[in-house]
Amino acid sequence: MDSSETTPLLSRPNIPVNHMYDEDESDFEDKANATEKILSGEYESLDYDGCENVLYQMEEKKKSVRETMVIEMLRWLVMFFVGVLTGLVASLIDFCVIKSTALKFSIIKQYVEKCVDKECMEIPLLVWVGINGGLVFVAAVLTACFEPVAAGSGIPQIKCYLNGVKVPHVVRLKTIVVKVIGVVCSVAGGLIVGKEGPMIHSGAVIAAGISQGRSDTFRKFDLKIFEFFRADTEKRDFVAGGAAAGVSAAFGAPVGGVLFSLEEGASFWNQALAWRIFFASMMSTFTLNVIQSYIQGIPWDLSYPGLFNFGSFDTTTYSAFEIPIFILMGVLGGLLGALFNKFNYILTKFRKRYINQSRDQVMEAMIVAIITATVGYFSLYFNNNCSPMLHNQDPNSVQFYCNDGQYSSTASILFQSPEDSVKSLFHESKGMYSPSTLIVYCLCVFLLACWTYGLYVPSGLFIPSLLVGAAWGRLVGICLNYIFPNEDWVDFGKYSLIGAAAQLGGIVRMTISLTVIIMEATGNITFGLPIMIVLIVAKWVGDIFNEGIYDMHIHIQGVPLLGWEPSSVLTNLSAREVMSHPVSVFRMKESVGRIMEVLKTETHNGFPVVEDHNPDLQNSSEDEDMSFGTYRGIILRSQLLVLLKQRVFGDNEAHGLTTKDFRDAYPKFTPIRRIHVTQYERENCEMNLEAYMNPAAYCVTDNALFPRIFKLFRALGLRHLVVVNKHHQVVGMVTRKDLARYKVTKKLWKVSVEELAISTQ
Ligand code: ATP
């Protein structure tokens, strides 16, 4: 499919169009920009609108009330297991990270203590670099060589999935194995990453796996009772539950988890589903809680709801006069977030162009690991702030080059996992970190986290963002303390928390779910309003400059994601301008030869089924007003593939195909090149599509406007929408890519619209 072919024939006034992508462009900047003007054809849509064909209707009529209830019960059962298993996986990750990090730091601390007086400080450095390098090597090799889709947090991919885009391999068993091992190695390997984002992805994979009751990797394993769930719609509902369970396990935030699924995939929301998702979330934090209580040695003391919590903020309060300070911090968070995203954007484009071989990807991850370890080490050397030991029992206190009775604040912040560092920044007493330590630390973490996100290792962005924000937030606290000494309201922990929220909001730009996640993680509802204000301001300021980091990565990959709302600048477009024309259609009774031919030569996945149409005339006319027969329904490529494979030629009743045959083939249908029919069958057999097509599929008239089409796609999760004229004849076809290809960019106060081309696969 050539990009120019997919361009609708009618011109579009008011829109500066940028159709073509020039292959010869050699300059990096131009080429990278040009690639972004393409929507990747590689990504197919998921079908969230059920097919109500004759077979389905027969099945529904036969279904007893008991069967319906059993299916409903099974849905709850699946959600139960999704929650429990997500909680278990989270506990496993946490356990491994804690043990390996503790082991690593105890080894390094031993070397430091041995070498401090003997001037052999290069030895602990080498040990540190060696251990980190080794662990990151494992994570990078697994990711780059075995399952690249496990890289990063996985949140953009899950966001795409819930939005209706199939990202290849995203919910595979192999992906979760690589993700879990990889995230343990990258966190323990000292990279500035968190394990919370990957947890959301893991939850989603677990949900997809359990709900299908079978796996590509273990083909013999096949739970027939879950057969009913083998369809995109059902699977998506469970994936939404899994993602929520992941958030819930990561932050001990079950409500935040439900809202995360709502914010990222709101198109399919209904009460019953929300209730089940909430159940999965609750189960996941409960399971994690039980296991953690055993690990901590206090069985059934359920006070560890998440992998990460912010520690106790029970006694912290704020006054109304502090709100302007919070707003200013929100502005700073938005600005710093936009800067972070800009740097990461440049880096991602560079990576896409130059670092696309597995070997180079592993090398880059190793370089970052070594630099992270070295920077940490040298910042100890050059910034060895000594403070009097406040509480001797604190295991994080490291004496390093300080006198007896003192400890090095820089060493303390570095000799722990990033999560513990966030907590230290929130809760340590006022004198613990000097301003210079915080400035150096904040700067290093900002740059390193920016470089790290997008590396070929599983990595979350929440903790690094919180870390940067907590550091500058604490600095704000120190400044306020300087201006208003001896005032009780200047609580460093509070400003550190607000800074962390502002920075995270400025980078990811989520609002609803993030407010609740942070609220649940602090366990203090009083802070709801300041957090909300800070997140809104940070998003608002950040959005002036660029988009959130997840959306940015999604767009760089050319994924056809549909936003919440159609852009207001596109309201004047009509279906005629958006649709594709001419349309490949099939007749109700179509020859096997023609079906084979069309499926082989075209990449489309859906075809209108029509009456009164002569396909021989179709290609001979370039007429824009041409119609393609009276619309009767839609048939999917996947359905045709099953029919061809089962050789349903001629009288279909005789073959007795049921909806079960289609579910069994889901989700991997035999490709057309592997299906063989004889010459005789091609020429003489006909397929009757009437029983298999979806006669109730949505269609619009050619004068429908863009917002209506967009809402249909977004709210109903459509994959194909047929456009008909006033005689109910097919005139065009609209898919998600036709809508997603209008790229609306906001730079400062200027809004511009470009039309992207769709690449061949
Ligand atoms: P998807 O890839 O999302 O599963 P698809 O392959 O059917 O669905 P797209 O890849 O989104 O469709 O379509 C690419 C372009 O082809 C779009 O511009 C779309 O309008 C057009 N198109 C899709 N189906 C047909 C068809 N049957 N006839 C003509 N054009 C079509």
Ligand code: MG
């Ligand atoms: Mg396609």
